[in-house]
Amino acid sequence: MAKEIVKKQIDSIFESPFIQVLKSSIRKTEVPLPLARLTANVIPLSVGDDARLRTAVMSPANYDRELLQLLYSKTEFVNPSTPAEPLQISYDQFCSALTSQDKLMLLWAIYKSTYETLGPRTVTCSNENCKNKFQVEISLDDLIQEDSITPWDKESPVSEYIYPIEIEDTKSNLVYIFDSHIPNLYRVNSILSRMSTTKIQHNLETQGSVYTLKDIVVSITKKITIHPVGDNENVVETTDFADIDQAFSKYIRKTIWDEYRKKYDEHFSKYDVRFYTKLKCPKCQQEFDYDVDLEVEFFRRSLLE
Ligand SMILES: [Zn+2]
Numbered sequence: 001m002a003k004e005i006v007k008k009q010i011d012s013i014f015e016s017p018f019i020q021v022l023k024s025s026i027r028k029t030e031v032p033l034p035l036a037r038l039t040a041n042v043i044p045l046s047v048g049d050d051a052r053l054r055t056a057v058m059s060p061a062n063y064d065r066e067l068l069q070l071l072y073s074k075t076e077f078v079n080p081s082t083p084a085e086p087l088q089i090s091y092d093q094f095c096s097a098l099t100s101q102d103k104l105m106l107l108w109a110i111y112k113s114t115y116e117t118l119g120p121r122t123v124t125c126s127n128e129n130c131k132n133k134f135q136v137e138i139s140l141d142d143l144i145q146e147d148s149i150t151p152w153d154k155e156s157p158v159s160e161y162i163y164p165i166e167i168e169d170t171k172s173n174l175v176y177i178f179d180s181h182i183p184n185l186y187r188v189n190s191i192l193s194r195m196s197t198t199k200i201q202h203n204l205e206t207q208g209s210v211y212t213l214k215d216i217v218v219s220i221t222k223k224i225t226i227h228p229v230g231d232n233e234n235v236v237e238t239t240d241f242a243d244i245d246q247a248f249s250k251y252i253r254k255t256i257w258d259e260y261r262k263k264y265d266e267h268f269s270k271y272d273v274r275f276y277t278k279l280k281c282p283k284c285q286q287e288f289d290y291d292v293d294l295e296v297e298f299f300r301r302s303l304l305e
Pocket of ligand 1: 281282283285286
């Protein structure tokens, strides 16, 4: 889809000198996209963007799509060989090449360029005997710690990388081979398109996350192959989204997907982006890590404010 690229070029031709001066005064935040192996410059949210997100929040899939389009429109990709000329990436390429981890980095950058801090908040001391509540103001820079980001270090790009995980289920006499991967933005959006806002709110309230465990397991699974134990001839497989969803909701035993999830995490969890800061309780001096889920922060902002 070259349409967006052409539109961007036309926009810049017709910009008045007045707009060009304003545009060049906007502070950009540079951010690495660790899994897509790109560098991006992100510009702040405007008042119109806030309203756009608030309207879209009625439907989670729309919300996510709006958010992706918004992030795309605020992002310029750095071209290492021609620093003055940004890398042209279509919206399609953006959604297929980037993962949720890269999206988190863009969210971080848009937050930083727009607000600089998360705003004042009350934190409870992690010491069981203290539980003191105190106010902190956390800046976006504070959330990046030494081990927050691990760049993708495999030879093939993350969008093409498959990690097969084989598990034998003696109870059902089946061998499962799960072709697992780190899902791209398209795949995560297709999961959201199957959810209602009520369900997402429920997930937020009960587990503090937008997705349930099943949604995550479905999103990380590209293909399932099954055959009877000791019989490699009678093989059936599926890459169909609805089939994979049904398999996990109805047929695959919990212990199997727990084991699957465990093996997946052993292989992939090091690439998770972790935003946290180190805090010290003013009362008992206990030091502890305070984690922030930027995706939830962003969703809550649009939902509640
Ligand atoms: Zn304390």
